[in-house]
Amino acid sequence: PEKKIIQLQHGAHRLGRRNDADMARWRAYGLGQFIHWGLYSIPAGEWNGKMYNGAAEWIRTWKEVSPQAYDSLIYRFNPTKFNPDSWAAVAKQMGVKYVTITTKHHDGFCLWPSKFTDFTVANSPYKKDIIGPLVKAYDKQGIDVILYFSVMDWHNPDWRYDIKTRDDSIAFNRFKQFTRNQLLELLTQYPSAKGLWFDGTWDKSWVKQAAFADSLETEMRKLHPGLIIGSRFRADEYGKRHFDSNGNLMGDYEQGWERKIPEKITDVHGNDWDCVMTIPENQWGYAKTWQGHIKTADELLEMLAKCVSLDGNFVLNFGPKPDGTLRAEELSLAKAIGDWMTVNKEAIYNGEYAGFIKQDWGYFIKSTASNKIYMLVFNIPVSGVLRVATPSHMAIRKAYGLDNAASNYTSEEIGSSTYFIHPNQQITPKKPFVIVLETGEEA
Template sequence: MTTTSPWQNRQRSDRAPVPLRHGSQVSKREDEAMQRFRRYGLGQFIHFGLYSILGNEYQGVSARDGAPASEWIRAWRGPSAPDGWTAIYDRLNEQFDPTELDARQWARQAKQLGARYVIFTTKHHDGFALWPTAHSDYSIANSPAAGRDLVAEVVDAYTAEGIDVFLYFSVLDWHHPGYSDQVPTDDAGRAAWQEFLSYTRGQLLELLDRYPAARGLWFDGTWGKAWIASHEFTYELERELRERRPGLIIGSRFRNDEHGARHFDSNGALLGDYEQGWERKLPADHAMLAGNDWDCVMTIGPNGWGWTRDTGDDYLKTTDDLIELLMRCRSMDGNLVINFGPDGAGRMTAHEGQIATELGAWVAAHAAAIHDAGHVDLDPTGMGWLTGTDDRIFLTVLNRPVTGIARLRFPGDAERVPTAARILDSGRELELRRTDLGLDLDDASYVDVRIPADLVTERAFVIELELGAPDAPARRREAARM
């Protein structure tokens, strides 16, 4: 049987396995690093680089009609693009000087947000490195910010706040002369591509050696045909990275097998430690994940990841939107990673600051339902999302029932059912009762929680249900005679 997700064919087949030399290298991990990953709950993504100087426009002209997104502005094409645009962009390193970037302040804000990990762009598609790499002149070392190492600043500041750091790295590199999207067809092209692969390997090993506190690598730009054809190289490079840093976490976006299968190899095995394909999208349900770890990276705006000077009439996700997304992810054992895009000076936006304050307050008050709580195997409620631990169930109520009753359905033979209920943040006790709806052919046990009419909340609230043995067995009923 084959299940299809919105972004990738996920093969779960009973047919004979395909012989693979470059398939998955890992099975599901249960080590401390991955146990920690599963408890993150909430993360922060930071997109920062040369594109942050521009904010998706140049000299007052918007790139909206010619570039896919603000961080892709170097790819600006069409009638609105300035003459000689690529050369103009490639000289932005001469202006790069984020004088107001204080990584300690960023980390304090992330702590306020409730983030347990951060993903930071060390090098995006333009090839500009935010650390003084020894493998390229196109780095912060050749800018007005020379002498700084932004990767080190972020790693040190976030680690000091107890927030784990993952390093984003784009394989796609518009600046390196050897990079190619297409498979080279002549000797010169093949030699240039080999130089690029050596450069990429060198930078990745350099990142691991320079920043030992970083816990994982988050890859982007791995869809090019030349990279896909380099499956032997990428297989060996993954092995080398893991040997270099035991416990390193690598997502499924890094490489493919020899048949070009990405994220999952041709036998359906995950090509990494967790599913990295949930970019601005979510699984339909928990079952389709087949037990894999995963996270969802999400923009606050509708599209771009880098700073945008003029958001126009773009809808910016609210705190309430992000609470819903967070709890939906947690209900399927996933993490939500919210993107922040500072401007060229290194300042987060006012809206991002508002999100950090408001969402952070909600997360702090409801942490028990987030970090150590995961999927609950109960029917969806329509009221919100369920998370739980061995002895607790948490119902995040986003759609408050007009009846004033929160009803949950448990199997009739459940060994543990709710025995007490309360509002999580205040501890207010709630009336709880077991309800027999008298539905024929339904052996379920229903539990009703009465929501007080005088309970007033500005945002979603969480009902905590304590589990214990049922006080009496479910009543047997005579089946209706037809």
């Protein structure tokens, strides 16, 4: 039976991917960095000697913490060692093409001197803007900046989780204007930012604002042509988020892949998407101690490869310390990823789904820049031989390692559209590695 299409005023306004230069640039990034920084970096998961089990940036909601005491952390925010150029240099060496930075997380503390609240860096001992210098430093390195913004704001007395009374509605109307003011302020003050990464948009209060959010989105896009906004910003008039009541993606890319990665290309429905990932299980802001499993550089590289092979970007989170420096574990992972990227970046940038059947040794990525196919190898079978099944009518002409000589692999056609890639000598790699395939039409 044919699916009935619901007439929507505030659903998706475009079907399929965006087709413009700004979005093409976003699509080609491959690797990004996320930064969660704010007052929560000061307690860092510990309050009055007790450890909080949740994510450090959520500590304000813990029963052990009084909101007033938390908000007073503003008087202790003084990152005297903050050096935006050194953060940007770390990101550059790591090979990231874009950074998403928290301008305001759920606690409402603004890292820029917003005119619309007192709860900003301007009233901390540090006094200075954080966002402006960061944008400048990353821009200088050629790394695009996306501004993270939480709509949910625990500090603002007008914030509501739901709207049940007339008073709620009056307060929330003020809150909507406040949100609009802050967003227009951010876009005006930091015009080189390429997009907005929304969060804290799941509560009923906001989900009910389909018309307001839709018109605000239109206004922001008009003010900032090319602006990139994901699927977390607004709901349709039936309260559907990410995908509207007809199942169409709202916004420019799917923002639902948080700490998880799709398994197959059909999971992403032809949409653009990014995956945001933490190094421990679930800590975004700085936490003094990391519990549980801490991801290794090789695991993170595999996640990166998997995301790009399925048409997504992979964004790794950093939670800087309250003094403005980056934690040692993050610096060493950034370095290890960067060293790998130095050799293998052409397999990641401009990478997209290659259309090959996935094999157990790793991931195929096709470069839109060169049309080459990259095999990102993470697991070598005991035989040492890597199997490739090509899409129909495609033949392998040449196979070679990305890191050195062109002659170190031989491709053998073993059957119709099926090949074995043989290393010419035994390989015992210490790191994931990349084989380049040059292909052509089958004879």
